[in-house]
Amino acid sequence: MKKLLFTIMASMVFVFGLSSCDDKIPVAHTTMEITEPVDSKYTQPQKMIFEYNRYDDEEWIGVKYNYNETDEEVNISPQYGGYNVRYYYSNIFFTEAQEERGFIKRNTTTKKMIFPDSMEKIRNYAFLPFKNLEEIVIPKSIYYIDPIAFYKSSIKKITIDEESEFYEVKNDALYQKKEGHFVHYLNNPDLNQYTVYQATDVLDYAFQNTNLTSIVFGEGVKRISGYALDDNANLTSITLPSTFEGFVESYSYATTLAIKDPETEEYIYKDDPRFNDLIAKRIIRIIKGDNPNLKTIYSHANIDYDFTEFGIEYIKL
Numbered sequence: 001m002k003k004l005l006f007t008i009m010a011s012m013v014f015v016f017g018l019s020s021c022d023d024k025i026p027v028a029h030t031t032m033e034i035t036e037p038v039d040s041k042y043t044q045p046q047k048m049i050f051e052y053n054r055y056d057d058e059e060w061i062g063v064k065y066n067y068n069e070t071d072e073e074v075n076i077s078p079q080y081g082g083y084n085v086r087y088y089y090s091n092i093f094f095t096e097a098q099e100e101r102g103f104i105k106r107n108t109t110t111k112k113m114i115f116p117d118s119m120e121k122i123r124n125y126a127f128l129p130f131k132n133l134e135e136i137v138i139p140k141s142i143y144y145i146d147p148i149a150f151y152k153s154s155i156k157k158i159t160i161d162e163e164s165e166f167y168e169v170k171n172d173a174l175y176q177k178k179e180g181h182f183v184h185y186l187n188n189p190d191l192n193q194y195t196v197y198q199a200t201d202v203l204d205y206a207f208q209n210t211n212l213t214s215i216v217f218g219e220g221v222k223r224i225s226g227y228a229l230d231d232n233a234n235l236t237s238i239t240l241p242s243t244f245e246g247f248v249e250s251y252s253y254a255t256t257l258a259i260k261d262p263e264t265e266e267y268i269y270k271d272d273p274r275f276n277d278l279i280a281k282r283i284i285r286i287i288k289g290d291n292p293n294l295k296t297i298y299s300h301a302n303i304d305y306d307f308t309e310f311g312i313e314y315i316k317l
Contacts, residue, residue, distance in 0.1 A: 034081035042077035067107035067129035078116035127153035226283035
């Protein structure tokens with residue numbers, strides 16, 4: 001499914017917080033070149049692309065790997081050119097259409113990425129350019145991973161510092177600790193059925209292109225993204241718990257403020273009583289479109305979605 005939403009940006013500097021009343025240096029984001037070598041155990045700067053940032057007297061950089069390079073293991077240094085590395089970002093110009101036309105080729109060699117202790121964030125689509133990336137190592141310093149960082153990823157192993165307060169790997173999946181979010185299922189080829197435990201929210205693309213035939217959302221799960229189940233050709237059933245409150249439009253994309261009624265072609269706005277029903281239908285349509293063999297939804301909860309018009313049987317347990 002081609003649901004990537006990209007913001008096209010030219011090379012530019014973004015400036016915020018200017019004031020004539022003080023001498024604050026504004027925030028700035030711009031690409032920069034670093035040529036100084038680092039310890040040989042780290043990936044060299046000529047294979048990296050850097051984004052410079054500053055605020056007041058503090059300076060730092062973001063980094064992304066040049067995915068046309070061919071390192072089997074990418075080990076990012078905590079510093080390049082004397083700047084601390086705080087986040088990993090993606091190539092925002094990368095699209096599947098460009099790949100299909102041969103304009104861009106995904107990296108097929110890199111299998112492992114190691115992030116440094118200085119890093120705090122992993123941004124959206126971070127792993128999309130890597131076709132065969134199997135393993136990542138996450139330090140305890142990372143407190144935020146974008147809900148769609150794992151879109152189209154092939155990662156099967158995540159190692160997290162055991163002292164991390166923010167993330168953990170358990171039950172073949174990545175969990176966000178404090179908010180109880182189920183982030184990413186590590187596709188286990190030996191499993192046909194999977195149960196989500198100890199989570200309140202299941203995020204966008206949490207289950208993408210798996211071999212699962214059945215997913216059970218265990219007690220405690222309250223909300224599931226409409227994009228959580230993406231491209232699962234074998235999925236035939238899901239089970240909802242008694243704690244289930246509803247499908248969420250998305251945790252990653254902007255919330256819809258108006259939706260077109262397919263029957264009247266009228267735009268219905270968020271404050272209209274009909275809005276929620278139309279959004280619910282759109283979410284179910286997305287779920288069914290992404291999982292064409294989904295035939296049955298079992299539920300311990302009392303929900304009022306109408307699944308029948310989408311060819312899904314709803315069974316109250």
